[in-house]
Amino acid sequence: xxxxxxxxxxxxxxxxxxxxxxxxxxxxxxxxxxxxxxxxxxxxxxxxxxxxxxxxxxxxxxxxxxxxxxxxxxxxxxxxxxxxxxxxxxxxxxxxxxxxxxxxxxxxxxxxxxxxxxxxxxxxxxxxxxxxxxxxxxxxxxxxxxxxxxxxxxxxxxxxxxxxx
Numbered sequence: 160x161x162x163x164x165x166x167x168x169x170x171x172x173x174x175x176x177x178x179x180x181x182x183x184x185x186x187x188x189x190x191x192x193x194x195x196x197x198x199x200x201x202x203x204x205x206x207x208x209x210x211x212x213x214x215x216x217x218x219x220x221x222x223x224x225x226x227x228x229x230x231x232x233x234x235x236x237x238x239x240x241x242x243x244x245x246x247x248x249x250x251x252x253x254x255x256x257x258x259x260x261x262x263x264x265x266x267x268x269x270x271x272x273x274x275x276x277x278x279x280x281x282x283x284x285x286x287x288x289x290x291x292x293x294x295x296x297x298x299x300x301x302x303x304x305x306x307x308x309x310x311x312x313x314x315x316x317x318x319x320x321x322x323x324x
Contacts, residue, residue, distance in 0.1 A: 167200040168316055169220040170309065173227050173261065175208050180285030180298045184226040187281075187305055194306075196321040197313065210260020214267055222277045224312055225261065226305065229282035236301055240308065241280040249280055281308050 172188030175181045185205050192203050204216050217223055229239040229249060241249050247262075268274055283305055287295040294302070310320055 166202040166220055168222045168224070168313070168318065169202050169204060169217050170224045170226065170313070171204045171206045171213065171217065173206040173208070173213075173225060177290060177292055179287040179289055179291040179293070180295050181228050181288050182292075183228040183283060183285060183294065183298060183302075183305075186294055187226045187302060187309065190302060190306055191309065194323055195310070196323055198319055201313065201318055206261075211263050211267075213260060214264045217264060217275065218268065218273055220275055222316055223275045223279070224309060225278065225280045226309060227280060227282045228285045229280070231284055233284060235284050235286040236297060237284040238301065238304055238308070239280070239282050239284070241282075242278070246278060246280055279312055281305055281312070 170188060170191065172184035172186070174184040174186075176185050185207060188203050188205055197203070202216075202220075204213075206213050206216070229237075229241070231237060231239050231249070233239075239249075265275065265278065283298065283301045285295075286297045313320060
């Protein structure tokens with residue numbers, strides 16, 4: 160494999176964890192790490208606000224599940240699953256600078272012949288983007304639904320999912 164990692168599937172949580180609900184993607188990945196076990200084909204990455212530096216972590220992966228706060232215009236609490244052309248629209252409607260980096264990472268991989276076969280963005284529209292380190296109460300209520308959707312994606316990709324005791 161031409162990447163730094165040979166992990167087939169990457170679950171990447173992104174967001175700024177000091178801006179309340181903007182850190183949603185990171186909080187979902189933290190929840191997945193705490194409550195579930197996956198086989199060696201899966202890596203769970205807290206991408207925070209790394210942006211372009213994420214190239215190091217996703218080069219060589221075949222399927223990428225990005226979890227993020229999404230500004231989709233349907234109102235706070237709306238849950239999104241974006242693929243194909245909707246991904247490009249999502250990255251043009253940025254909430255935070257890290258999304259610029261993710262778009263650049265995907266473009267670099269495409270231009271260098273190392274494209275990721277399948278990319279899905281899951282997320283929810285934030286309620287609060289003020290300074291603060293935890294999710295708002297409203298966003299905490301949405302987290303289980305997005306976790307379930309992430310598990311459905313992984314199951315669809317043939318990943319065995321085990322709950323932690």
